[in-house]
Structure formats: structure tokens, C-alpha cells
Amino acid sequence: MQIPENLRFTASHEWVAGPEDGVVTVGVTDYAQDQLGDVVFVELPEVGSEVAAGDAVAVVESVKTASDIYAPVAGSIEAVNDELVDTPERINEGPYEAGWLFRIRVADAAAVAALLDAAGYRRVVEDEA
Amino acid sequence: MKRTPLYDTHIALGGRMVDFAGWAMPVHYPSGIQQEHIAVRSDVGIFDVSHMxxxxxxxxxxxxxxxxxxxxxxxxxxxxxxxxxxxxxxxxxxxxxxxxxxxxxxxxxxxxxxxxxxxxxxxxxxxxxxxxxxxVDESATWALLALQGPGSALLLGRVIQDDLTQLRKNATLTTTLSGCPVRVSRTGYTGEDGFELFCHPNDAAIVWDVLTDAGALPCGLGARDTLRLEAGFPLYGHELDATTNPLCTEFDWVVKDKPFFGRDAMWGAACERRLVGLRMTDRGIPRQGYQVFREGVPIGNVTSGTLSPLTRESIAFAWIDASAADEGTEIAVEIRGQQVGATVVKPPFFG
Incomplete structure (x- = not known):
């Protein structure tokens, strides 16, 4: 199971890359996609919408179940990965690359630094296993 | 949790184990539900159903x-x-x-x-x-494997001596497979041709290995569920339960006109709701428990739903008001607060 050292994480299994020019990229972790199984459906937030940290802003559905995806930090939705609508399996194939979900223009860059680092997230996963 | 005789096999194959009715069962293997589902529709899959x-x-x-x-x-x-x-x-x-x-x-x-x-x-x-x-409860004395898919007769025929062309649907024969006594029944729960093999628990791993070596893909309970749903088969605890009258379903043919336990309560009852199939016309996956609406009025609930791995359409069973149960009726399923369009259809959902 991959937990890249250069990313930040949430206890609800989102990863966060950046910020770069005030924008972070968000997806679900390798552990999360493995737990979900085959992803068959994705619902993405509207570009431009304002989100608070912890808001359920997207949905990833596997054959068996639907899972909410939460905004790791507050801000406005800058972009979404539209390609997932027709090829949701990219989340399984490359959760940290082609499977990214959305980008947030962050309100407060310090909120990103406060998220879990790779070691912290590894402990979350080990506690669940 | 209880374990079937194939527990170690499932672990060795990398099965994702879950608690199903108190049994540790594989929901899928590393191949995933979709690949397992497609294997049964196009080739051969094998399931451990020894928990039954x-x-x-x-x-x-x-x-x-x-x-x-x-x-x-x-x-x-x-x-x-x-x-x-x-x-x-x-x-x-x-x-x-x-x-x-x-x-x-x-x-x-x-x-x-x-x-x-x-x-x-x-x-x-x-x-x-x-x-x-x-x-007599013989549950502990039987392992049960389901070999399912259009290629299952050819595959099974290669590993037993019997002429399976003579074995009709719902018929059984007794034979040996690698020296293990096996009761073979031409039945299943997938909508495909297939066989269910009853054998001694100590022989289950041998029978499983012979069939998987011959090309059957191990499949978990996840694919078993999507296959039966696509085929339009009910699952107890979802479509059927202690309150559901089978006479208000497409499975009314099961109920024969003869004296039977509880007949008075079942036979005379009016069908205020009926069990129907749904196909989504808008984007979204219906799930168990989601509410069904007609023109904004709640008329029932989804009992099972999924994205069909074969047709890529969203399909479901639902119990709804009998007045909305006619084939072709336009209804909606509420998914995360949104009314998403669907049509009443008659299962099966493929073929």
C-alpha cells in the first residue's frame, strides 16, 4: 500500500497535494481505493462552490457501496477531474495520479500544514486494520 | 466468525473477507467484483457457498x-x-x-x-x-461449491466421467471428482448455466483446486450478489422477508394452490405494494433503503441496487405501491436528496 511522503492526509482517507499557487489537489488514498474495490461511479462538486473543511463534497461509489469524500480544507472548488465521470476506474488504477478528484483554492494555507503527514496517516490505517 | 472448509484457500488467494451471516466469507478476490462478474457471464466462475x-x-x-x-x-x-x-x-x-x-x-x-x-x-x-x-441438520456435513457460467459444462465435463449433456436443469447426479464423492446439481443463482457441487468438507479444497486449475475463476459474494440481481433473482433479507407476500411478486408461480402453513394470511391478502424491477434513466446508483417517488409522492423503497457490471446500467429491485407497478411507469429514486429518474421494468436486467 502506497503512502507518498510528499502528501498530506485526512483520517477519512483523502490525500492533499500542494498548495501550489494557493491551490491543493485532493483524491482518495491507495488504502481507500483498495477498501472500496472496483470504483464504478463518481459525483464531483461544482467548480466555484465554496466548501468548509469536513463538508461532504463528492461521492465515490464502488459496486457494493457509496462513500462520501470530504473537503480536507476550506476554500473554493477550482477544478474537478471530469474524466472520472466516464472512467471512474482511474481511481483504482492511479489514486495519486490520474485518479485525483478536485482542486481547492485554499482559504488558509496553514490548514494544509495541520493535516496528517505520511507517518500520521500510516498510524490511522494501521489502527483500522 | 464461522469458517467454511475453504477458509485457508480464500486467504491464500487474497480474498477480501467479510462477516456474512456470522461466516467469514470472501466478498471478492484481487480480480475484483466486476472481473469476477464478467467471468461468470462470459466463461466460468466458482463460488464457495458452504455457509448455506x-x-x-x-x-x-x-x-x-x-x-x-x-x-x-x-x-x-x-x-x-x-x-x-x-x-x-x-x-x-x-x-x-x-x-x-x-x-x-x-x-x-x-x-x-x-x-x-x-x-x-x-x-x-x-x-x-x-x-x-x-x-436433520446436515449443514456441517456438506461443503457446497457453485460452478457457474456458459463454459461450466465443458469445464466440469473435463474433470468427471459423466455425460453432462444428459443432465437437465434442476437434475442431479452422483459422481467422483479426483476420487472425491460429489453430488452435482445443474442449478445456480447467476442466470447462467451452471452446477452446484455438494461434497464432504474434507474434500472441498481438492474439488475447488481441480476446478480452478481447469480454469474457473474464484468469485466472491459480491459478484454473486450482482449476478443474481442482474438475473432478476430475489435475496432473502432484501426482496423477501417476514412481511413480504410472494403472491405480490413475479415469483407467485412458486405458490401452488394446495393447503399450506399460513395459507389464510397469504392467499387472501390484497397486494397494496408489489416487488418490481427499476432501471435508472438518469445518472446515479440506487441502493438498498433509498426512497422511491412518483410525481413527488413517496411510494416505496429500493431493496437491492447496483450498477450492472455487464450493461453498465443502474438497476434495482423495489417494493412500491401497486398502482405504480406497471411496466414502463416513470418514477424517481431519491439519491442524496435528489430525485433521479427511473422506469419500472420486468427483470431480468440483461439478455
């Missing part, structure tokens, strides 16, 4: 007893044949759905859902008090 219960009914009144205790008529079965059947309660609903095989004139093997074995045993034993017959 086997109950032997024998004695001179066995036929009369089962004709009364169950909704279908096991007395119509020729020797060695099986039938889909249901066990009614006294309130017009069901304790379980069953498969019943006639082994001898006065001896039957009843296969029940894992979650319901105790309830089925209790009901059969209570009703059997008025009959000269015995009800």
Missing part, C-alpha cells in the same frame, strides 16, 4: 409434510430433481426461500440461506410434529 444450510427431511410422511410446510410442491419432483421453494410464516410472509431436492420417494434435501438455518430448522421441526418424519 443443508437440512434432510425423511420418513414416510416426508412428502405430505413438505407439501404442507412449503409453498411449492415437492411432491411433483421426480427423484433426483430440485425446485425453488419458499417457507411461509403464519402472517402471509416468508421465513426463507429454499431449494428442495428429492433424493428418494420419502427423503428430501433442503438448502437454506446461512442467516436463516436456525429459523428454518425451528419451523420445519414445529410443523413436522404432526407428521411421521425427521428433520
Amino acid at each position: 444450510g443443508e437440512i434432510r427431511v425423511l420418513g414416510e410422511d416426508a412428502t405430505a409434510f413438505l407439501r404442507f410446510a412449503t409453498l411449492n410442491d415437492p411432491g411433483r419432483l421426480k427423484l433426483g430433481r430440485g425446485q425453488y421453494n419458499m417457507l411461509p410464516n403464519d402472517r402471509g410472509g416468508l421465513i426463507d426461500d429454499l431449494y428442495v431436492y428429492r433424493e428418494k420417494d420419502d427423503e428430501y434435501l433442503v438448502v437454506a440461506n446461512a442467516a436463516n438455518v436456525d429459523a428454518v430448522l425451528a419451523q420445519l421441526r414445529a410443523v413436522a410434529e404432526a407428521y411421521r418424519c425427521h428433520v
Whole structure:
């Protein structure tokens, strides 16, 4: 199971890359996609919408179940990965690359630094296993 | 959690184990539900269903007893044949759905859902008090494997000596496979041709290995669920339960016009709601429990739903008001607060 050292994480299994020019990229972790199984459906937030940290802003559905995806930090939705609508399996194939979900223009860059680092997230996963 | 004789095999294959009715069962293997599903539709898959219960009914009144205790008529079965059947309660609903095989004139093997074995045993034993017959729990003495898919007859034919072309649907034969005694029944729960193999628990791993070595893909309960749903088969605890009258479903053919336990509560009841199939016309996956609406008015609930791995359409079963149950009726399923369009259809959902 991959937990890249250069990313930040949430206890609800989102990863966060950046910020770069005030924008972070968000997806679900390798552990999360493995737990979900085959992803068959994705619902993405509207570009431009304002989100608070912890808001359920997207949905990833596997054959068996639907899972909410939460905004790791507050801000406005800058972009979404539209390609997932027709090829949701990219989340399984490359959760940290082609499977990214959305980008947030962050309100407060310090909120990103406060998220879990790779070691912290590894402990979350080990506690669940 | 209870373990089937194939538990170690599932672990070795990387099966994702879950608690299913108190049993540790694989929901899927590393291949994933979709690939396992497609294997059964296009080739051959194999499932461990040893968690299911086997109950032997024998004695001179066995036929009369089962004709009364169950909704279908096991007395119509020729020797060695099986039938889909249901066990009614006294309130017009069901304790379980069953498969019943006639082994001898006065001896039957009843296969029940894992979650319901105790309830089925209790009901059969209570009703059997008025009959000269015995009800014996043989669940621990049988392993059960399901070999399913269009290629299953060819595959099984390569590893046993018998002529499977002579084995009709719902018929059984007794044979040996790698020296293991096996009872083969041409039945299944996928909508494909296939076989269910009853064997001794100690032989289960041998039978499994022979069939997977011959090319059957190991499949978990996840694919079993999507396959049965696509094929339009009900699952107890979802489409059927203690409150559902089978006469208000497409499975009313099971209920034969004869005296049976709880008949008064079932036979006369009006169908205020009916079990229907749904196909989504807008984007979204219906799930168990989601509410169904017609013109903004709630009319029922989804009992099972998924994205069909074969057709890529979203499909479901739902119990809804009888007035909206006609094929082609436009309805909606509420998904995360949104009304998403759907149409009432008649399963199966493929082919």
C-alpha cells in the first residue's frame, strides 16, 4: 500500500497535494481505493462552490457501496477531474495520479500544514486494520 | 466468525473477507467484483457457498409434510430433481426461500440461506410434529461449491466421467471428482448455466483446486450478489422477508394452490405494494433503503441496487405501491436528496 511522503492526509482517507499557487489537489488514498474495490461511479462538486473543511463534497461509489469524500480544507472548488465521470476506474488504477478528484483554492494555507503527514496517516490505517 | 472448509484457500488467494451471516466469507478476490462478474457471464466462475444450510427431511410422511410446510410442491419432483421453494410464516410472509431436492420417494434435501438455518430448522421441526418424519441438520456435513457460467459444462465435463449433456436443469447426479464423492446439481443463482457441487468438507479444497486449475475463476459474494440481481433473482433479507407476500411478486408461480402453513394470511391478502424491477434513466446508483417517488409522492423503497457490471446500467429491485407497478411507469429514486429518474421494468436486467 502506497503512502507518498510528499502528501498530506485526512483520517477519512483523502490525500492533499500542494498548495501550489494557493491551490491543493485532493483524491482518495491507495488504502481507500483498495477498501472500496472496483470504483464504478463518481459525483464531483461544482467548480466555484465554496466548501468548509469536513463538508461532504463528492461521492465515490464502488459496486457494493457509496462513500462520501470530504473537503480536507476550506476554500473554493477550482477544478474537478471530469474524466472520472466516464472512467471512474482511474481511481483504482492511479489514486495519486490520474485518479485525483478536485482542486481547492485554499482559504488558509496553514490548514494544509495541520493535516496528517505520511507517518500520521500510516498510524490511522494501521489502527483500522 | 464461522469458517467454511475453504477458509485457508480464500486467504491464500487474497480474498477480501467479510462477516456474512456470522461466516467469514470472501466478498471478492484481487480480480475484483466486476472481473469476477464478467467471468461468470462470459466463461466460468466458482463460488464457495458452504455457509448455506443443508437440512434432510425423511420418513414416510416426508412428502405430505413438505407439501404442507412449503409453498411449492415437492411432491411433483421426480427423484433426483430440485425446485425453488419458499417457507411461509403464519402472517402471509416468508421465513426463507429454499431449494428442495428429492433424493428418494420419502427423503428430501433442503438448502437454506446461512442467516436463516436456525429459523428454518425451528419451523420445519414445529410443523413436522404432526407428521411421521425427521428433520436433520446436515449443514456441517456438506461443503457446497457453485460452478457457474456458459463454459461450466465443458469445464466440469473435463474433470468427471459423466455425460453432462444428459443432465437437465434442476437434475442431479452422483459422481467422483479426483476420487472425491460429489453430488452435482445443474442449478445456480447467476442466470447462467451452471452446477452446484455438494461434497464432504474434507474434500472441498481438492474439488475447488481441480476446478480452478481447469480454469474457473474464484468469485466472491459480491459478484454473486450482482449476478443474481442482474438475473432478476430475489435475496432473502432484501426482496423477501417476514412481511413480504410472494403472491405480490413475479415469483407467485412458486405458490401452488394446495393447503399450506399460513395459507389464510397469504392467499387472501390484497397486494397494496408489489416487488418490481427499476432501471435508472438518469445518472446515479440506487441502493438498498433509498426512497422511491412518483410525481413527488413517496411510494416505496429500493431493496437491492447496483450498477450492472455487464450493461453498465443502474438497476434495482423495489417494493412500491401497486398502482405504480406497471411496466414502463416513470418514477424517481431519491439519491442524496435528489430525485433521479427511473422506469419500472420486468427483470431480468440483461439478455
